[in-house]
Amino acid sequence: MSPVPKPLEPLIMHPRPSSIVAALYTLRDLDVDVVILHGPAGCSFKHARLLEEDGLRVVTTALDESGFVFGGHDELVNILNKVIEMFDPESIGIVGTCASMIIGEELHEAVLEVNPDVPVIEVEVHAGYRENTKGVIIALESALAAGILSEEEFERQKVLLNEATEVEKRHGAASKEYLEPSRGDTKYTVAKRIIQLLKEGKKCINILNAKKETGYMFADINAAVNQVAKDLGSDSVIVNMANLDENLGLDRVRGHARNIARDLKGMGVEVHEIIGGLDEYPVTGKTVSKLIAEKYPGFDFAVITGVPHAIPMDNLEGMEIISVTNGPRQVLPLKEMGHDHVMVEIDLHPKTLGVSNIVESEFGATLRELAREEMQ
């Protein structure tokens, strides 16, 4: 009567952001004002603090051992009342944690007791899901139930999340049992190489494929490539592709796309091809491949920023690939894919939370500085 066990996926033993964290970011994207983490005070502390810098209030019911044994209903009711009193929010999120979910806390009961006159998105999530995108899906399901997300957008997000999960399993942080964090190649060396390629008039595909707000810094690198080429008087053809569709995604994400596109234009960068929205980074690869095959064959090198591992190698073969990520665990998978130079923008994400303008990147700055030296 027992079924035949199916092969297991590799156990991922390095730390990654959890489903709880993913749910928090999703509530931020939904423009929720305050999130109550129903669980221990330390749960998801670092991300919670970063999100506070991005305008989202994150508080906790601070469940302790007594709460684990006896339940945290009263604590949740108290915090919910206090949140309403302190912040006068227009919407509230309640996010479960491992502790509260294991003991079977019923988030809805507290909401019923308090009966707030603003929407409350109840996210019953813990960190024990293998794919952290599960946290996003649960949050979106709850937002749908609370009536602050359309069915159409919900379905679209689900497709993107499934693709994001697949991308991570193929070449991302979920592709290997353990991934050694790495700083990647030296920015100075790679910047020199780009300058050399531009001086030789090599043709460049310059791709921004960023995940939401991280685009504020990655775009600076793509801009730097264009600016340096211009400063050097290079006759390189540079085709700029970017996932900056301003008509796709949640309002907040569309706003990021508008801001980045505006700044790029201000920096004199023309985006030749829009390859999708800022939340479409897992599916833009097909568009990129198609565009290269149909419109831009025979290019010499590619600069890919953001989520380079989501771009398939199909039509990049033969090009020298320079990629920039913000994940120290992403270096090895990218090298294994065949990327020639891989760099990491350390601490990119914290620097792009709460901003609305392009933020200078380390690699962009290096490239510009070396080009200036070259000109002297």
Add this chain to the structure above:
Amino acid sequence: MKQIAIYGKGGIGKSSTASNVAAACADEGYSVTIIGCDPKSDSSITLLGGHRIPTVMELMQQRVEITEKDVVFEGYKGVKCVEVGGPEPGIGCAGRGIIVAIKTLQKISTVMQDCDLIIYDVPGDIVCGGFAAPIRKGLVNDTYVLTSGEYMPLYAANNICKGFARLGNQLNGVICNSRNAENEEAIVSAFARELGSDLLAFIPKDPIVQTCERAGFSVIEKEPESDIAKVYRKLARTIMERDSACVPEPVTDARLRELTG
């Protein structure tokens, strides 16, 4: 659709009662599902000729992709049998297991929708949120408490009623599974009245039940003509027809001691 849960002290005979009621209802032509929520996973064993089935939690632990056919098995007269399973005693949280397994079951199977009667055979007492999950998640619309006339089972039954009262859950009736205590039927009947409920059935102690269980069968299947089978049939009919219920008012411990003399 009737969705019932039978609560009571551990070892009081919940599984025997649940499986015999399931079998009796199946005999009457109802489509029945029994969901065993105890880590021992023995709620359905007498409906399956003594066979133990894989549990939802066991398969989740193996990380295999679970489908309906892996966990839903047909027993006596088409009764659909599911066992939630759970951790070893003293490890993890069996209550959480019930929540996860039931959610899984809802996703992979229609067994909780396409039937006339679902019986949740829950663990001994409402000791944590997880054990109360079938009620709290709105999966149960009728609840029954099983007890004998002895002090400890009555204490547990009263405690369960405290849980019901706290959750605002209605009690549909009390069932007495006799342990041959003195004045047993009168004691349990008085207890039920004080709760604001009724004694629905008095199941006499009968060795046939144990004999059938040891052989891996319900009384309904193995000894359908026995007197005890008639008691179970009557109880099954009562459960299917009953629609009155009340939020119980648990008695004090002192009163419980008075009742049991």
